[in-house]
Amino acid sequence: MPLTADKMSDSALRMANISLTFADGTQALENLNLNIQSGEFVSIVGPSGCGKSTLLRLASGLLAQTQGLCDVDRTSLGYVFQDPTLLPWRTVRRNVELNAELAGMDKPSRQKAADTAIDLVNLTGYEDKYPKQLSGGMKMRCSLARALVLQPNLFLFDEPFAALDEITREHLNDELLHLFQNQHFASLFITHSIQEAVFLSTRVLVMSARPGRIIAEHAVDFPYPRHPDIRYQSDFAEICGKISADLKVAHS
Numbered sequence: 339m340p341l342t343a344d345k346m347s348d349s350a351l352r353m354a355n356i357s358l359t360f361a362d363g364t365q366a367l368e369n370l371n372l373n374i375q376s377g378e379f380v381s382i383v384g385p386s387g388c389g390k391s392t393l394l395r396l397a398s399g400l401l402a403q404t405q406g407l408c409d410v411d412r413t414s415l416g417y418v419f420q421d422p423t424l425l426p427w428r429t430v431r432r433n434v435e436l437n438a439e440l441a442g443m444d445k446p447s448r449q450k451a452a453d454t455a456i457d458l459v460n461l462t463g464y465e466d467k468y469p470k471q472l473s474g475g476m477k478m479r480c481s482l483a484r485a486l487v488l489q490p491n492l493f494l495f496d497e498p499f500a501a502l503d504e505i506t507r508e509h510l511n512d513e514l515l516h517l518f519q520n521q522h523f524a525s526l527f528i529t530h531s532i533q534e535a536v537f538l539s540t541r542v543l544v545m546s547a548r549p550g551r552i553i554a555e556h557a558v559d560f561p562y563p564r565h566p567d568i569r570y571q572s573d574f575a576e577i578c579g580k581i582s583a584d585l586k587v588a589h590s
């Protein structure tokens with residue numbers, strides 16, 4: 339069924355029949371279709387090297403597709419990488435201000451926006467610390483705050499919590515869901531953790547081995563707010579099992 343004008347205006351990201359081949363001939367993506375509506379949290383799992391980071395770089399405009407249509411509003415985009423990529427010579431506040439500074443926001447406004455973002459990620463009290471004085475989880479919170487400062491409509495996450503221990507990761511997952519509910523952004527989240535994908539998402543997509551395309555889709559119907567303990571429910575385990583089975587197919 340074609341999208342109505344109303345529905346299209348709710349679209350945060352639209353990719354149709356995307357293929358992407360690098361200059362050396364490596365085909366990373368083939369015939370990939372992906373739609374994300376405003377307010378959706380979509381996660382992607384897939385084999386290593388299947389093209390997940392390439393897909394995010396394409397969505398952000400860092401790469402261009404070889405074929406197909408990619409429609410993203412890049413005026414309001416947040417991008418969080420696996421590595422927090424903080425500037426070591428800047429304090430937490432000055433790191434968080436960075437994107438606002440690059441966007442040309444005046445000093446009082448960006449300081450106010452930075453303080454709000456720091457508060458949202460629970461880093462209040464650490465504004466004047468330097469990255470080397472922070473734990474891994476705090477560095478990721480700082481990186482998240484830096485992206486939040488411009489209040490993006492669409493967030494791209496490339497395995498942001500992969501390097502953290504399980505407890506810290508679950509804690510940050512809880513906090514991220516809290517932000518998602520309060521800030522109303524759409525998300526495209528890449529992870530290797532099926533549990534993380536299911537806990538966070540409204541939909542989980544599975545990508546094939548390279549060249550990557552979407553081979554399965556699972557709606558996750560648990561209502562928000564999601565209690566941390568849903569991770570131990572049998573219906574949570576059931577959906578994780580289905581995604582795991584699809585991933586095994588993707589690897590084969």
Ligand SMILES: Nc1ncnc2c1ncn2[C@@H]1O[C@H](COP(=O)(O)OP(=O)(O)OP(=O)(O)O)[C@@H](O)[C@H]1O
Nearest residue numbers: 360362364366385386387388389390391392393548
């Ligand atoms: N600039 C490039 N030139 C040529 N090939 C590239 C380039 N960047 C990535 N690739 C190749 O494209 C494929 C997809 O890479 P990508 O980084 O998107 O994988 P991924 O799914 O994110 O993997 P991982 O889960 O390990 O992070 C890989 O085979 C990779 O070697």
Ligand SMILES: [Mg+2]
Nearest residue numbers: 390391392496
């Ligand atoms: Mg990657």
